[in-house]
Amino acid sequence: MRIWFFSGRQVLWWIFTCLAVGIFLGTGGDYFLPVSGNLSREGISGRTIIIDPGHGGIDPGAVSASGVLEKDVTLAISKELEHLLQRAAVYVVLTRQGDYDLADSSETNLLQRKRQDLDKRVQIAEDAQADLYISIHANYFPSPRWSGAQTFYYEGSGEGEHLARTLQTELVRHLGPNNRLARPGDFRVLRNTTMPAAMVEVGFLSNPREAALLAEAEYQRQVAQAIFQGLLRYYRN
Numbered sequence: 001m002r003i004w005f006f007s008g009r010q011v012l013w014w015i016f017t018c019l020a021v022g023i024f025l026g027t028g029g030d031y032f033l034p035v036s037g038n039l040s041r042e043g044i045s046g047r048t049i050i051i052d053p054g055h056g057g058i059d060p061g062a063v064s065a066s067g068v069l070e071k072d073v074t075l076a077i078s079k080e081l082e083h084l085l086q087r088a089a090v091y092v093v094l095t096r097q098g099d100y101d102l103a104d105s106s107e108t109n110l111l112q113r114k115r116q117d118l119d120k121r122v123q124i125a126e127d128a129q130a131d132l133y134i135s136i137h138a139n140y141f142p143s144p145r146w147s148g149a150q151t152f153y154y155e156g157s158g159e160g161e162h163l164a165r166t167l168q169t170e171l172v173r174h175l176g177p178n179n180r181l182a183r184p185g186d187f188r189v190l191r192n193t194t195m196p197a198a199m200v201e202v203g204f205l206s207n208p209r210e211a212a213l214l215a216e217a218e219y220q221r222q223v224a225q226a227i228f229q230g231l232l233r234y235y236r237n
Contacts, residue, residue: 043235045089047132050125052189053078053094054137057101059114062140064211070138071099073214077202078136080224085231093128095121122192132163132234133197134227135189138214139204147207148178149223152185152199159196166237167198167230174226175203200227 053074055061061070075096082092096102102120103113125133139150149171153160164182172178182198190197202223203210213219 041088041232044232048091048093048128048130049085050093050095050128050130050133051078051081052121052133052135053096054135056096056099059101062138062205064205065208066211068205068211068215070205073138073202073220074136075099076217076220077223080221081227084224084228093124093130095124118188121189125193125195130195133189133193133195135197135199137199137201139201140206141204142206144206144208147204147210148180149175149203150180150201151182152187152190152201153182154186154190154197155184157196160190160198163196163234164198166234167200167227170230170233171226174222174229
């Protein structure tokens with residue numbers, strides 16, 4: 001048997017080389033997935049979570065003054081969140097994987113098409129017998145002064161309220177100061193789902209600074225990380 005001896009410098013070089021190769025091949029990512037407060041992933045592993053990127057297809061959602069589309073922002077953040085959850089052994093279902101809505105392709109009445117789209121999103125969650133439903137949206141207001149992420153829940157849903165409040169706490173913790181609170185909202189996707197559900201408005205596209213941030217891949221990852229941490233904390237509590 002041949003015995004190899006390495007200097008301290010060689011050992012350090014070997015460690016950094018292995019980490020670099022892991023990052024390049026996508027196998028070393030877990031070393032760089034921050035979990036604030038050492039939150040355990042054990043409570044969330046094995047769950048089924050629906051991630052619903054709002055809008056899509058002919059429905060762009062809100063549009064910033066610079067042309068940032070809500071449907072693009074919500075899909076990008078949802079895919080980042082999907083990646084984080086899958087690494088925590090969560091079964092994730094995205095209601096859409098691309099730029100389309102979920103309505104009947106032959107439906108031309110826009111109001112009816114929107115109703116079909118929302119009903120289909122709820123049906124996906126029900127068919128999957130999901131543990132949680134998370135709807136991702138971006139906000140808009142005529143005045144550009146408003147900013148900040150905010151969550152919503154269906155009034156009367158105790159678990160939905162708990163989920164929304166927990167997510168709101170982590171959004172503020174990870175994205176910066178924000179006086180917004182989780183609020184009740186009478187949205188169809190929250191009202192008609194039978195599992196705990198929350199809507200996350202990731203920021204205001206009517207605010208130029210926030211719209212620019214929401215268009216950046218790095219900020220989208222930060223938003224997804226904040227939601228992920230909120231989900232970990234929800235299951236820890």
